[in-house]
Amino acid sequence: MTTDRAAAYPRVLDEQLPAAHHIDERYANNPIEADHGRWKARLRPMRGxxxxxxxxxxxxxxxxxxxxxxxxxxxxxxxxxxxxxxxxxxxxxxxx
Incomplete structure (x- = not known):
C-alpha cells in the first residue's frame, strides 16, 4: 500500500489490512497521483x-x-x- 506520510495511515492499515506492506517513502506515490490527474482535471469544471x-x-x-x-x-x-x-x-x- 503506497500512501503519503499522514499520521493516521499506519494505525488504520494495521487494523484494516494487517498483511499489507506500507510504503510511505518520499515521492513513492507520485506515479499514483499522476495517474489520476486527468480524472481530477475532468471533474474540476463539473464541480464533482x-x-x-x-x-x-x-x-x-x-x-x-x-x-x-x-x-x-x-x-x-x-x-x-x-x-x-x-x-x-x-x-x-x-x-x-
Whole structure:
C-alpha cells in the first residue's frame, strides 16, 4: 500500500489490512497521483459528480482510455505511443 506520510495511515492499515506492506517513502506515490490527474482535471469544471451512475460512466471511460494508452488492448498498438489513442479510436469507429 503506497500512501503519503499522514499520521493516521499506519494505525488504520494495521487494523484494516494487517498483511499489507506500507510504503510511505518520499515521492513513492507520485506515479499514483499522476495517474489520476486527468480524472481530477475532468471533474474540476463539473464541480464533482452528482450521481453514482455518472461516477461509474466517467470512471469506466477514464480506465478504458488509460488502458489504451498503456497498450493493454490490441487497439492502436502499431501506432507510435503518442498517437496510440487516436489510432485506437479510429479502429473502433471502423469496427462499429
Amino acid at each position: 459528480l452528482k450521481r453514482l451512475r455518472s461516477a461509474h460512466v466517467i470512471g469506466a471511460g477514464h480506465a478504458f482510455v488509460q488502458n489504451i494508452r498503456r497498450g493493454h488492448y490490441e487497439l492502436g498498438t502499431d501506432a507510435e505511443p503518442h498517437r496510440r489513442l487516436t489510432a485506437a479510436f479510429t479502429e473502433l469507429a471502423l469496427a462499429i
